[in-house]
Amino acid sequence: MTHEFKETLLYVENLSVAYDDTVIIKDINVIEKDVIRPNVDCTGQVIAFLGRSGRGKSTFFKALTGLVPSNTGKVLIRDFDNSEPNAAKPVKEGDIGLVDQKYTLFRHKTVTEALKFSLRKTKLSESEKETKIKQYLKEWGLENCKDKYPNELSGGQRQRTAIIEQLFSSDNFIVLDEPFSGLDVGNIQEVKKAFDLLGKSSEVNTVIFSTHDIELALELAQTIYVIGYPTIDGKLQSYGTIVAKYDLREMGLAWKDYCGDHLELSKEIIHQMMIS
Ligand SMILES: Nc1ncnc2c1ncn2[C@@H]1O[C@H](COP(=O)(O)OP(=O)(O)OP(=O)(O)O)[C@@H](O)[C@H]1O
Ligand SMILES: [Mg+2]
Known part of the structure; x- marks a missing residue:
């Protein structure tokens, strides 16, 4: 056994956000569970969101962290102050730290x-x-x-x-919107190292980030979501939703160096992004 799923850390159900009358994101559903790995102390989770520009990644992150109100749906996070198994509470501003794009x-x-x-x-x-x-x-x-x-x-x-x-x-959760954009190759290594530290920190155990760099997402994350426009009845919609989810643990691609299998998956992800 390489890993085991435990309690739910993050639960997003039917989330939608509209600015004025324009629906930006809709039908967003996410369930992320704590993971235990034998002989590994840290149970840090790294979750990446990919998607073409304007598909709603930043909007989703703002709704997730309570910075913009959602129109429908709910966001629950694990309540670490409550010892009951699976105790959850609705997210409010300040519970999850957001490092914004700028x-x-x-x-x-x-x-x-x-x-x-x-x-x-x-x-x-x-x-x-x-x-x-x-x-x-x-x-x-x-x-x-x-x-x-x-x-x-x-x-x-x-x-x-x-x-x-x-x-x-903030404790336990941190959300980073494009933490690698605008950095030079040395800075990227520094921030990658920071991700390693985050994973090992006992205080934070869920790191969520967005990026346009598919290779970095494959290197760092255990779960990758693609946000894009869905196609319904043959017609491309104009709101963002989760169009694909890749669990690298289940695929045997998590916690290891970038290899040929990652490259294959990156081709599939690019295709998925192009059609959404
Ligand atoms: N405050 C706002 N008012 C109105 N529309 C907005 C607002 N913020 C974002 N939008 C619109 O919502 C859509 C999604 O924007 P968002 O910033 O979430 O995309 P993104 O996926 O993060 O893009 P990028 O990859 O370029 O950062 C865009 O069409 C954008 O114009
Ligand atoms: Mg953005």
Whole structure:
């Protein structure tokens, strides 16, 4: 046995969002369960969303994190404060951290100040906060940036700071909208490393991200969803929904280096994206 599915972490049912009268996404259904792997401590999940531009990935992420209201449907997340098996609660703004496409940071706060601010809701003492910030800055290679303002940081440094901010202010879930866009090849490696750290962190165990880079999605994720326009009765619709789901664990492609089988799957995914 390579893995076993446990409790539901994320449950999205019939979610739809409209801006004014235009339906942007509709009929979105997602169930993600906790996964246990024998002899592996970390049970972190990485879930990728792919899809052509304008299909509604960012809109879905905003609805998922409670930043835009949904028209129909519900989003439930595992209630970690409740010890009952499968205890779930409706998501509200602040439960799931969203690192947005532009990864905006506070312009007038240094990295340390911004991180301290994102810990304001925790019960940690001042010295515990300082220790935690120091530990993260070290682990994430940001020690030299601790007193810098956002305009003094590189894209990758800003991105990592934004990720840590969200890690500090939300627990268990983190959503990243195109975390790799606009980064150079070195920064991409840094953020990939950050994904590894996220998977190993005991605080966060579900990482959801969108990307236009299919290879990166195949490398990092265990589940890949494609958001696209569905075809109904031969007619292409103009709202986004989940048109395909690939469970890399079930396909024997998760937790391993990119290989020929991944390449085959990427061709299928490209085809799926082109027709939706
Ligand atoms: N605030 C808004 N008001 C009206 N329409 C919007 C708003 N935000 C997004 N849209 C529209 O919703 C659709 C989906 O946009 P969204 O940003 O979710 O796509 P996306 O899949 O994230 O695209 P990309 O890959 O380019 O980031 C687009 O047609 C967009 O024009
Ligand atoms: Mg987007």
